[in-house]
Amino acid sequence: MIVTGAGGFVGQKLCQRLYDLGSNVTAVVRSIDKFPLQSPRIKIFEIDLCKDNNIFWGNQNNSYVFHLAALDGGSGYKNEHKEEIYKKNITITKNLLYSLESVRIAKFIYISSAEVYLKLKIRNKVKENDLKKFSWVKPDHGYAYSKFCCEKLVQSFGKKWEVPVLIIRPGNIYGPGDSPKRKRLIPYLLERIKNGEQKIILKGNGQNIRSFLYIEDYIENLLSLTEHARDGIFNLSGENPISIKDFVGIIAQQSGRKIEFEDKFDPSKKDIFLLDNRKARKLINWQDSTYEKRIKEMLK
Secondary structure, three states: OEEEOOOOHHHHHHHHHHHHOOOOEEEEEOOHHHOOOOOOOEEEEEOOOOOOOOOOOOOOOOEEEEEOOOOOOOHHHHHHOHHHHHHHHHHHHHHHHHHOOOOOEEEEEEEOOHHHHOOOOOOOOEOHHHHHHOOOOOOOOHHHHHHHHHHHHHHHHHHHHOOOEEEEEEOEEEOOOOOHHHOOHHHHHHHHHHOOOOEEEEOOOOOOEEOEEEHHHHHHHHHHHHHHOOOEEEEEOOOOOEEHHHHHHHHHHHHOOEEEEOOOOOHHHOOEOOEOOHHHHOOOOOOOOOHHHHHHHHOO
């Protein structure tokens, strides 16, 4: 198994699970220091895929490739570095694909993003085919556009080299190990609780409705889908819609902290963004834990 982006939040969890299942793992990281797993069954490649496409993979024939590597960050970072993110993510994927041309790949799994749907004006849950209703013209979201373009790159690679390709569009993933530096709400909030803050004020009003999927459930669903789906595009998100305010309320109740939003509720600004997972759920035994259970575990 080859895993790019193995040093990240999801990448580390995926490598650990593959290792636990008995697989030999090739972990591609930018820095070995960021990868804590050590084992004879885990081969670590320290590679900057932005710069290097001359990679000798060794005996990797019949491997599954999980491509997670990408330049990412919080919303502020994405807004400030649109062009850089777009160019680097395209380069990362192109370099990886070039390096794999001489390797016989059993299946290529590309981890895209639900953000490819953000410009769609759909009130219901978003299906995979809904993206066909939207045309990227003068894109102003470098990260989402890079993911969309990379989907096309890996599909072309699969067609040319006759490699089955799975494209996964995950929603909001949460769990232990996610860095608060990226300013995503849950790790950022848990870090403030860990630091002993008793009263926390958050920006906004928390009225947006989303669904979240715990990291372990996401990994199990991903691997099950990898096993049962030959190819195609699949959403992979939580099945339990909840407002940000109610989600934060669960954290507040279980942590004993007072957590408030600085703005009042404004119905005109209510935003609902949910994925339709039915295509994936038809193929696998779906896993999706309750928020209360997982938050309790994370606060221990």
